[in-house]
Amino acid sequence: MKKQGNYTRKAAGQQSGKTGRKPDRKPRIPGTPSEDVRLNRFIASSGICSRREADTYITAGLITVNDQTVTELGSKVKPGDVVKYNGQRIKNEKLVYILLNKPKDFVTTVKDPHATRTVMDLVRNACKERIFPVGRLDRNTTGVLLLTNDGDLTRTLTHPSYNKMKLYHVGLSKALTAQDMKTIKEGLTLDDGFIQADAIEYSHPEDKKLVGIEIHSGRNRIVRRIFEHLGYTVKKLDRVYFAGLTKKGLARGKWRFLTEKEISMLKMGAFR
Numbered sequence: 001m002k003k004q005g006n007y008t009r010k011a012a013g014q015q016s017g018k019t020g021r022k023p024d025r026k027p028r029i030p031g032t033p034s035e036d037v038r039l040n041r042f043i044a045s046s047g048i049c050s051r052r053e054a055d056t057y058i059t060a061g062l063i064t065v066n067d068q069t070v071t072e073l074g075s076k077v078k079p080g081d082v083v084k085y086n087g088q089r090i091k092n093e094k095l096v097y098i099l100l101n102k103p104k105d106f107v108t109t110v111k112d113p114h115a116t117r118t119v120m121d122l123v124r125n126a127c128k129e130r131i132f133p134v135g136r137l138d139r140n141t142t143g144v145l146l147l148t149n150d151g152d153l154t155r156t157l158t159h160p161s162y163n164k165m166k167l168y169h170v171g172l173s174k175a176l177t178a179q180d181m182k183t184i185k186e187g188l189t190l191d192d193g194f195i196q197a198d199a200i201e202y203s204h205p206e207d208k209k210l211v212g213i214e215i216h217s218g219r220n221r222i223v224r225r226i227f228e229h230l231g232y233t234v235k236k237l238d239r240v241y242f243a244g245l246t247k248k249g250l251a252r253g254k255w256r257f258l259t260e261k262e263i264s265m266l267k268m269g270a271f272r
Helices: 002-015 039-045 051-059 151-158 178-186 222-229 260-268
Strands: 063-065 083-085 097-102 141-148 166-172 188-190 193-195 199-202 210-215 234-242 255-257
Touching (some): 039 051, 039 151, 166 222, 178 199, 188 222, 210 222, 222 234
Parallel strands (some): 141 234
Antiparallel strands (some): 097 255, 166 210, 188 193, 199 210
16 A cells, blocks of 8 residues: 555656656856845955955945945845955855964965965965965964954954963073063063063973963064063974964874864854
């Protein structure tokens, strides 16, 4: 009876013209939204800026939708709409997150006419989306570097108010004295203001030129400037922790995509 019932249902479907196939869908044009979405979110998802910056572009009259200037915040775009910034088509890309263990002698820029090598050379074939480094590590600093096309996340992680831990391993030109270590713990005043390490200790029991330092400040070259202020030359600087990410298991110069768990952690700010 079951076979007969199945046969009957199958035959009925054939007689009614039902084949069980889903109807063909119209292909989506690359760079167009797949559903109604707020304009600022669509712009930010292209990686060119954050949503807040997108609002600025909108109110400034720099955004057009189907060749019509849109200045109203909260506007939405539909599938098939063509969005442009300064006359250039904006492509809606999937968000990509890549962790790189940066080596020495690579600059942290997308383009630099004076640099022979940039970090973009190391991730050139990682994805088709256009990604950008989050913040900067100077040429001789190694370690954890995040690259993404997520404009909102980039703005969060590089904003002056961002107050999350960064951990560095430092190699100095001479042994760090106990007094200077105490000074760094208690704080000192640099040209751009007071700075204090959250924690600092020797990273090797017999070599006091090797130090680990934990700091929350994102000020430019802050770790190097702390030690230079006290008369030390930084020979090696390696960022081993940033935005909850480490370079564990990742060889120097290599990269990997973040896991879904790591992406969720970043977006929620669920790290020290």
